[in-house]
Amino acid sequence: MNSTTIIPLFVIIPLAAAFLISLVGRFIRRSSEIIIFIASFTLLGFSIYARFLLNSAAGKIMVYKIGGWVPPFGICMVMDGLSSFMLVTVNLIAFFVAVYSLAYMEQYTDKPKFFTLFSLMVCGMNGVIITGDLFNLFVFLEIASIASYALVAFGTEAEELEASFKYAIMGSVASAFIFIGIAFLYSFTSTLNMADMARVLNYKENIWIIPFVGVLFLMGFGLKSALVPFHAWLPDAHPSAPASISAMLSGVLIKTLGVYSLVRILFNIIGSNHGYLTILMFLGVTSMLVAVVLALSQWDLKRLLAYHSISQIGYVVLGIGLGTPLGVFGGLFHLFNHSVFKSLLFLNSGAIDYASGTRDLKETGGLGKLMPVTAKTNLIASMSIAGIPPFNGFFSKAIIIIACLQKGNFGYAVCAVIGSILTLASFMKVQKFVFLGEIKDKLKNIKEVPFVMLFSMVCLALICIFGGLMLLPSFRFFLDDAVAVILKGTSYAGVVLEAASRP
Amino acid sequence: MTLYFLCLILFCVGLYGVLRKRNLVKIIIGLGIMEYAMNLFFVLLGYRFHGRAPIDAKDQNILNMVDPLPQALVLTSIVIGLGVTALVISIALRIYEKYGTFDITKIKRLKG
Amino acid sequence: MIDNPKTGMTLIVKTITRLTVGLILLFGIYIILHGHVSPGGGFAGGVIVALSFVHLMLAFGKDTAVAKVSKNMASNLESIGAMMFLLVALLGFLGGSFFLNILAKGSPFNLFSAGTIPLSNISIGIKVGVGLFAIFLALVVLEKSK
Numbered sequence: 001m002n003s004t005t006i007i008p009l010f011v012i013i014p015l016a017a018a019f020l021i022s023l024v025g026r027f028i029r030r031s032s033e034i035i036i037f038i039a040s041f042t043l044l045g046f047s048i049y050a051r052f053l054l055n056s057a058a059g060k061i062m063v064y065k066i067g068g069w070v071p072p073f074g075i076c077m078v079m080d081g082l083s084s085f086m087l088v089t090v091n092l093i094a095f096f097v098a099v100y101s102l103a104y105m106e107q108y109t110d111k112p113k114f115f116t117l118f119s120l121m122v123c124g125m126n127g128v129i130i131t132g133d134l135f136n137l138f139v140f141l142e143i144a145s146i147a148s149y150a151l152v153a154f155g156t157e158a159e160e161l162e163a164s165f166k167y168a169i170m171g172s173v174a175s176a177f178i179f180i181g182i183a184f185l186y187s188f189t190s191t192l193n194m195a196d197m198a199r200v201l202n203y204k205e206n207i208w209i210i211p212f213v214g215v216l217f218l219m220g221f222g223l224k225s226a227l228v229p230f231h232a233w234l235p236d237a238h239p240s241a242p243a244s245i246s247a248m249l250s251g252v253l254i255k256t257l258g259v260y261s262l263v264r265i266l267f268n269i270i271g272s273n274h275g276y277l278t279i280l281m282f283l284g285v286t287s288m289l290v291a292v293v294l295a296l297s298q299w300d301l302k303r304l305l306a307y308h309s310i311s312q313i314g315y316v317v318l319g320i321g322l323g324t325p326l327g328v329f330g331g332l333f334h335l336f337n338h339s340v341f342k343s344l345l346f347l348n349s350g351a352i353d354y355a356s357g358t359r360d361l362k363e364t365g366g367l368g369k370l371m372p373v374t375a376k377t378n379l380i381a382s383m384s385i386a387g388i389p390p391f392n393g394f395f396s397k398a399i400i401i402i403a404c405l406q407k408g409n410f411g412y413a414v415c416a417v418i419g420s421i422l423t424l425a426s427f428m429k430v431q432k433f434v435f436l437g438e439i440k441d442k443l444k445n446i447k448e449v450p451f452v453m454l455f456s457m458v459c460l461a462l463i464c465i466f467g468g469l470m471l472l473p474s475f476r477f478f479l480d481d482a483v484a485v486i487l488k489g490t491s492y493a494g495v496v497l498e499a500a501s502r503p
Numbered sequence: 504m505t506l507y508f509l510c511l512i513l514f515c516v517g518l519y520g521v522l523r524k525r526n527l528v529k530i531i532i533g534l535g536i537m538e539y540a541m542n543l544f545f546v547l548l549g550y551r552f553h554g555r556a557p558i559d560a561k562d563q564n565i566l567n568m569v570d571p572l573p574q575a576l577v578l579t580s581i582v583i584g585l586g587v588t589a590l591v592i593s594i595a596l597r598i599y600e601k602y603g604t605f606d607i608t609k610i611k612r613l614k615g
Numbered sequence: 616m617i618d619n620p621k622t623g624m625t626l627i628v629k630t631i632t633r634l635t636v637g638l639i640l641l642f643g644i645y646i647i648l649h650g651h652v653s654p655g656g657g658f659a660g661g662v663i664v665a666l667s668f669v670h671l672m673l674a675f676g677k678d679t680a681v682a683k684v685s686k687n688m689a690s691n692l693e694s695i696g697a698m699m700f701l702l703v704a705l706l707g708f709l710g711g712s713f714f715l716n717i718l719a720k721g722s723p724f725n726l727f728s729a730g731t732i733p734l735s736n737i738s739i740g741i742k743v744g745v746g747l748f749a750i751f752l753a754l755v756v757l758e759k760s761k
Binding site: 135139142146149150153156157158159161162163164165168169172173176179180183186187192236240 | 514518521527530534537538541544545548572573576579580583586587590591594595597598601602610612613
């Protein structure tokens, strides 16, 4: 039992928790809450431990062979810089959202079913991140997607069902395109292991299949990550979910199923070329501007936040599409920051909904005096997303804009700055209408939300404040390893296969 | 080669159903046809010339078989399709209870 | 299975169902158990097992079928099937690796061979069979929600 046996635990623990909750949640009171708290806390601990374990591994990579079968005959699980970075992001947000849901889900019936689906979604996302096999990625992607379709419809109101139906059909069409892409790649290279496929693609001459597969993956994963031509499901699906699920969907799901998978397949398997990266940058900038303009006219708080999710993912894709070390660093840093502050914003909207029963901006007002903690954390998150120093959003946006200027794309940098200004305008509107001003009559008696919800919000706000410290040299290994994996490109395959041949 | 082309035509028929039909149940049927076309395409990729079914039996020693890996993967994919279909059908039934119609042009409360 | 003339289908269907439902269940179990020898395995066998329960419900009406496998029992059995599968996979940890095949692998084409594969097939068969019947129950025995 060497140190690599920690890797499959990221899939085993949420899976066991899901079925255990589904079995005993109905008989023993409060058992579902205890099990999910233990499971998510353990996952967070393991992900941070695995990040430090990776520093001492040879070649900064750990490979776990399932069943002892050596790849390419068997499925392997790979933990490298990018995987451990994404694992820490996902499990951090999952822990805080699980703690928040302990109190928030009191208004819905049937908590065991909620926690089962939540745990299955976390299992699917962890599986997508650590797997080293392409079809295994598709299976875990489907597990996470189906759990999220069911979670969006959890409240079973009329509008939630409509949003979930739209999301399910569009998500299934995207999965169909991804499946056909995997089928084409399998027929061309006759292997499914990611490292082996990269090795084979290196010496086979590229015919029309590779750009074709690239477009198919862009359509499929672009829909999962809500880039602009494919974004139409997100403004309906994210507001309709319960607030903790909105935080999970907006915070981590669109990033692991969309951006991470696209990056992994594009940079490490197919090999990035200039045209594809230009398309990614163009789609990123379009997402940024279109979504933030559409967000200015929204009066529903969660719908406004959903449009801002699309816009910030545009920043991430712009950063990664630049392809330079600074650009990719900025993109990945913004991915982590956006998970933190967007989850915090959605949890705040859930707290407002829990206390006052409404999401409409025109009906709230002056809640700042009655809910002080919520108001302060919302202010911190709004300043983060708008990019005001010294919060973490400022650093990542600045790095992306500087990287654009370094590469010479002045137009994209100007668009990024405009997007940032409009984001600030939008959140000043939220602050004014929700927290400042006069209290309406029917909202005079609301109180602050319970302690567990405040705990999650305050912790996420603290990460927002101190997030900029990740640029310090002693903490930069967290991001530098991830950037190194992306920039290594297809020569990454040799590292994985060499690590897999060790016992 | 014509077989792959026919799979593509079946996929496009399913995609037409998802895009242009107005009844919720017809959209779900179109999605089902798309999944059939995908699975069929993946299984057909494993065909080898003069191959036979990849079942190992005690008294036969013919060695050229078709590729068994796509068949195992398609089994998984069929079950995934089953799960999605079951979920989407139950959502459609609940939509009928709440809205009173299956017509998607009338189920339009979320906009903007 | 008592024949209540007001529920279910006609007398001919009910008589034939009494004869064939057990055979369908047996056939499903056969396909599950022989998953490592002939085509089939957990998924396909599980679907056939679910079909036997659905056949019972279609012919006799929902009360008889719910008396045999109620909604709570279906939900519990499904979770138990999934936990069994996870347990079989974790048994591989004893041998050193996740999902390792640790039981004795006899000679091929025997019923008791291939290590932990028949156990995985049985757990998946239970889960899929009961799970599909639970989906059918939830869709057919739908209570009107307010």
